Amino acid sequence: MGVRVRGQGEGAGRPERSGRGAGGLIGRSAELAALRRMLAQSRLVTVVGGAGVGKSLLAEHAAAAVGSSMADGVVRVRWWDGAPPRRRTVAQTVTAAMDGGSADASAPVAELVARLRPLRMLLVLDDFDPVRGECVRLVRELLDAAPELRVLATGRHPLGLGQEAVLRLGPLEAADTDTVGPAVTLFLERLHAARRRASSPSRGRTPVPEDRTADELRLARDICRLVEGVPLAVELAAAQAARHPLARLAGMLESTQGWLGVADAPLRRHRSLRAAVGAGYELCGTVERTVWARLSVFPGGFDEDAAVYVCSGGGLEPEDVPAALARLVLASVLEPVRDPGGVLTPRYRMPAAARGFGAERLRSAGETAAAVSRHLHWYGQIASTAHHLWSTGTHKRAVVLVRDEEANLRAALDREPSGGDEASTSLALAVDLWFWWAVCGHAEEGRVVLCRLLPMARSDTRVCGQALWLSGWLAACTGSPEAAELLGQAWRVAVLAGDDATVGRVSHVLGALALEAGRTEEAIDRLREAAETIPVHAEHGPPATVSWALLAVAQAGGRPADAWRSVRRASTGPEPRHDLWTRSMTQYAQAFVDHSRGRRSRAWRRARKALAGAVGVVGAAEVPAVAAMAGPPGAELIHRLIADIEAGGR
Known part of the structure; x- marks a missing residue:
């Protein structure tokens, strides 16, 4: 008995779409081998996966590979979607497939069971989702009655039977590296085929110019990443290459992908990505x-x-x-x-x-506005939680939380607020993430976010003053000329709001900028004001300990005794005992002061401890630290001090 294919609905009995079947499987050798092993070990195997991941194609290749070992061959039944099903039961459809297309409309299940009982056969139930409940009942009866029968099923949902082995099929790898992965290979193969068809003389079209190899690979990776390596989406995107240059195609896929489609796919749900996903939605x-x-x-x-x-x-x-x-x-x-x-x-x-x-x-x-609003408020709470984790010294937990939720936090900040209240919520969210922007290497992103949100929110609130200060600090970290103006606005708003912490932090950043510019006396005055103004346990920014530490650095050159007193104030503050980042700053200041006093050995040991702390904080974020004095003392700045100590300079 050979392979027989019978479908239910429009398009029954057609061969696979040439784009997917002609080139064979790409990037599925491991899955095919696993499926063959499962078929050898289990009588019921189901390939499960989302829309367009290639379940049917993988099952077709597996059936072809194991069919020769089945004495009575392979029978494949497929339920085609997009059209009203014929009035046949699953048992009648299987019987019709075994008989080459004709079947008694009244054939009972018992008759099918009797026919299959002595046979050694592989029965493929492809795309069973529309008739899942009936398939479950039939497969249970068949497996109980026919000991040599094996069933291979494909669907978006397992059958749920006890003896079922399930292979979950995911998308193809769409890595961002320089390698050509399976998704990119599939895209390029279909891309070149589409271009050849589009430029054939019989169509009378002008060929779409080929991109340079490097650009083509880069854009192919971008497109495969955007469609997340889903084979159907990859192929549908490649089919658009005859109409759009790859750069434009990648831009079109950034916003939406449901429009991807072709007109000649035999399966209605494969004619567009929207239809493929919608078929599951209907169920x-x-x-x-x-x-x-x-x-x-x-x-x-x-x-x-x-x-x-x-x-x-x-x-x-x-x-x-x-x-x-x-x-x-x-x-x-x-x-x-x-x-x-x-x-x-x-x-x-x-x-x-x-x-x-x-x-x-x-x-x-x-319901979009309501869902977006609830999403914003939820991630406002997440940002607040991350801020409190950081404030209590559990930096790694704070960074891991933000990293896990980064995509959602970014979406909450990027969406346009629907009114003043949402703008204030978004601004508070951005301020809660101050450590992520300033300490963990995202200063430019944070500055852009704050500059966009500030004009939308009320300008007379405490959170507005904090946002202006943070924006000015981030501008100073990135060398933006807007820093001084933003800090001036922050000072005025903070004074009117009675926010001593923000007033002190404005002085801290101005002192850091003066120190970086070589205006030491101005830096000392500003930093002393900051250290004495910022309240103990003030939130949403560096504590007073950091200002004392930076003041010691400013005093180290000309006022060594004052510098030592300042560094002692920093080291006896409440934060260093549990705050890794503040402790790293204090150790940096201690090393700097020791080095200025000629205590090279002690300075080197403290600098190494400061470096370990700085690397520990930003290491959880997997980004480089800030290296300017206007920002937190990152690993690069501490490396400079260590190199200076080892070189014997002062």
Whole structure:
């Protein structure tokens, strides 16, 4: 018995779309080998994955590979979507496939079971999602009655039978490195094929000019990264190369991807990315659809608490959300970032194609503004939590939290506030992340965010003064000429608001700038004012200890006794005992003062400790530290001091 293919619905019996079948599998050798092993060990194997990841193509190749070992061959049944199904049961459709297309419309399940009982056969149930419930019942009966039968199924959701082995198929690797991964290989192969078709003389079209090899590879990587390596999306994007230059195509994919499509795909749902994702949406219940749409406001990973906060309301109870998340994971709409059964809190992410489709559903329901607002308020709380973690000295936890939530925090800050209240919430969020901008190497990004948000928020509030000061500090860190003006505005707002901490921190930055410019006496005056003005345990910025430490650095050259007293004030403050960053600053000042007094050995040891602290803080963020005196003393600045000590200079 050979391979027989029978479909249900429009397009039954057609061969695979040439774009996907002609070139064979690309980048799936490990998955194909794993699937063959599973078929050898299990009687029921299901390939599960999201829209367009290539489940059917992988199953087709696996069936071809193992078909020769099945004495009675392979029978493949496919349910085509996009058209009303024929009035046949799953058993009748399988019987029709075995008979080459004709079947008795009244053929009972018992008759099929009797036919399959003595056979050694592989039955492929491809794209079973529209008839999943009926497939579950039939497969259970067949496996109980036919001991030599093996079943290979593909769908977005496992069948859920006890003896089922599940292979979860993900996208192709779309790395940002210089290597040519499988997603880029697939894209380039389809790209060149599309260009050849577009420039064929029979079509009478002008060929699209080839990009240079380096540019083509770079743009191919960008496009594959944007579509997240989903094979269907990669192929649909490559098909657009006949119409658009690659640079323009990459720009078009930045905002939305549902428009990707071709007109000649035999499967209706493969004619566009929107249709492919929408086929799964149609199979979801009302609660899952609502949660799917509202989750589209998360561009990055999220946990269950965040999902409940953002998705509940409007007729959806909070207790309904966790179960909907589990069902969306089973339906391959959500991807678990952490194992839901593990020790850590489970996290999820929504692929770009599903997120874009959900955003369209959210807009059509008129719920975008509400979901975006709840997302902003939730991540305002996340930023506040990160700020308090940093303030209590748990720097690594603060940095890890921000890094995990970076995509969502950035989205919350990048969205246009709908009014003054949202602008103030966004501004407070940005101020809470002061350590991320200033200490962890994101000064320019933070400066841009603050400069965009400041004109939208009220100018007479304490948070506005803090934001102006932070913006001025970040401008000083990046060498922007706006620093002095921003700091002047911050001082005026802080004085009117009675915010001593911000007044002192303005003096701190002005003193740091004066020290960097060589105006030592001005720097000493400014830094002393800052150290004496900033209250103990003041939040949203460096503590007074940092000002005392930098004052010691300023005094070290001409006032060694004052410098030693200042560094003692810094080292006896409340922060260094638990604050790694402040301790690193204090150790840097101690090393600087010791070096200026000729105590090279002690200075070298303290500088090495300061370096370990600076590397420990920014190492969790995986970014370089700031190297200017106007900003925190990063690793590069401490390296300079160590080199000077080792060279014997003063």
